Amino acid sequence: MSPEIQQLLSVLDNRLGAGGVLAGADVDQRYRDDPDGKLGALPEAVLRPRDTQGVAAALAACNDLGQPLAVQGGRTGLTGAARVQPGEVVLSLERMTSLAVPDRRAASIVAEAGATLQVVQEAADGAGLMFGIDIGARGSATIGGNIATNAGGIRVLRYGMCRAQVLGLEAVLADGSVLTSLKALPKDNSGYDLNQFFIGTEGTLGVVTRAALRLHPKPASEVNAFCALSSLDAAIALLGLLRQKLGPLLSAYEVNFAPLYDFMVASMAMPAPLPAGSPVYVLAEIQGSEPERDGERFAEVLMQGVEDGVIDDVVVSQSPREFRALWDVREDANRVLFSIKGLISVDVSIPLARMGAFLREADIAIHAVDPGADIYVFGHLGDGNLHYQVLTVDPAVAYDIVYRGVAAAGGGVSAEHGIGIDKKKWLHLVRSDAEIATMRRLKAALDPRNILNRGRVFDLNPIAFSR
Numbered sequence: 001m002s003p004e005i006q007q008l009l010s011v012l013d014n015r016l017g018a019g020g021v022l023a024g025a026d027v028d029q030r031y032r033d034d035p036d037g038k039l040g041a042l043p044e045a046v047l048r049p050r051d052t053q054g055v056a057a058a059l060a061a062c063n064d065l066g067q068p069l070a071v072q073g074g075r076t077g078l079t080g081a082a083r084v085q086p087g088e089v090v091l092s093l094e095r096m097t098s099l100a101v102p103d104r105r106a107a108s109i110v111a112e113a114g115a116t117l118q119v120v121q122e123a124a125d126g127a128g129l130m131f132g133i134d135i136g137a138r139g140s141a142t143i144g145g146n147i148a149t150n151a152g153g154i155r156v157l158r159y160g161m162c163r164a165q166v167l168g169l170e171a172v173l174a175d176g177s178v179l180t181s182l183k184a185l186p187k188d189n190s191g192y193d194l195n196q197f198f199i200g201t202e203g204t205l206g207v208v209t210r211a212a213l214r215l216h217p218k219p220a221s222e223v224n225a226f227c228a229l230s231s232l233d234a235a236i237a238l239l240g241l242l243r244q245k246l247g248p249l250l251s252a253y254e255v256n257f258a259p260l261y262d263f264m265v266a267s268m269a270m271p272a273p274l275p276a277g278s279p280v281y282v283l284a285e286i287q288g289s290e291p292e293r294d295g296e297r298f299a300e301v302l303m304q305g306v307e308d309g310v311i312d313d314v315v316v317s318q319s320p321r322e323f324r325a326l327w328d329v330r331e332d333a334n335r336v337l338f339s340i341k342g343l344i345s346v347d348v349s350i351p352l353a354r355m356g357a358f359l360r361e362a363d364i365a366i367h368a369v370d371p372g373a374d375i376y377v378f379g380h381l382g383d384g385n386l387h388y389q390v391l392t393v394d395p396a397v398a399y400d401i402v403y404r405g406v407a408a409a410g411g412g413v414s415a416e417h418g419i420g421i422d423k424k425k426w427l428h429l430v431r432s433d434a435e436i437a438t439m440r441r442l443k444a445a446l447d448p449r450n451i452l453n454r455g456r457v458f459d460l461n462p463i464a465f466s467r
């Protein structure tokens, strides 16, 4: 450890109090955790402030020294954005987990950035309200991480992405300046909306410390249905039918393509809701306010789907237990896929009109290179968002085929996981030179010494931004 870093740590040790600075042997291996299994460096030190002032002190001190930091929430991000690079110190929000009591009248809640998504969901639920974001990693992913990645998940169709849930933020810039905008006003056009700098920018422009979050009325009815279909076209037709007939009642629309479901069923701990063997499966969900009517309307539209020949087979949840069981089947895809060693995983968005062509062309191109490749695809079809996995002897070629195919189809190389470190070499396929140059100018303006999440999303000119 260099004398400068030792000096920095001793200053911060006083400032952040007991447990605020971990160094040397006290640094746990968990700060290297990565859901993709790509271990980061073991950081020389971890800074764990308890409050916004502590974050400001840590950033100001690191900025003075030009010390790069990896900002960490729950470390569940899937693009390596929180993965520690050599020479970086970790700034962890893990001790900033408090929540204010939800404001029922304004339907909002203020949370510290290190609070987990699940804790916010439970607090909202306890107040008779609901938080609009839900993702499989809810128990570990934090509100700060959700905001920094603009997380999506299963109900974007109805509630929008994380950006739509943010009513205000408190964030700390690289030099330690604190920007507090927590009035939670649904309307506030008093000058620039600075909150937007910190949403979806992967911790590169500032550290979120608190957020005022929008809550929604808790649905009085929730019903889901698991359907077997003959093709992607049938799944898109069913989506159109459900939207047309049910409008905002439709809250989720998830897809699972063959052979993934068949593969899951072979090792599933729970009973399979429908037999394996169909080309496409869909999980559709409604959330409503009229329990006596909503389920009936949903069943009628599904029946119409069967009569029109769009749905081959369907099972509809009849109780909260069955409702949860169908969601468990959806989430079982993560269990199966995370257990396959060497699988590459790509999160992309594609216009629905081009999705069929993209899937066909990518399949042909990958199998031309590796005839034995296995391809598993599922995702949030209602948002045009696919999670595309390949087990292949040539991962580099497969990544390239998929990302170039996505770009040619007019899609995005990251639908919801961000760019991080792992995807930055493909960013130029979907963002123009002018757009990337503007991102660099923003970064240079807000973090001129390039200390925050250096090298994530894009690289800066190494000469202009060296210490």
Ligand SMILES: Cc1cc2nc3c(=O)[nH]c(=O)nc-3n(C[C@H](O)[C@H](O)[C@H](O)COP(=O)(O)OP(=O)(O)OC[C@H]3O[C@@H](n4cnc5c(N)ncnc54)[C@H](O)[C@@H]3O)c2cc1C
Binding pocket: 035, 070, 071, 072, 073, 074, 075, 076, 077, 078, 081, 082, 093, 113, 114, 134, 135, 136, 137, 140, 141, 142, 143, 144, 145, 146, 147, 148, 149, 150, 151, 152, 153, 154, 202, 203, 204, 206, 207, 208, 209, 334, 416, 417, 453, 456
């Ligand atoms: C099983 C599983 C399922 C998932 N499903 C989904 C899904 O459906 N939809 C989805 O969008 N994502 C999903 N993810 C990805 C991941 O959970 C999200 O990206 C989540 O928002 C990351 O939160 P985190 O606290 O773990 O952030 P981290 O992984 O710790 O960090 C992610 C990024 O946010 C930055 N960051 C973290 N906290 C802050 C802060 N306070 N201020 C500034 N920057 C910060 C980090 O520096 C990094 O750039 C899934 C992950 C797993 C493992």
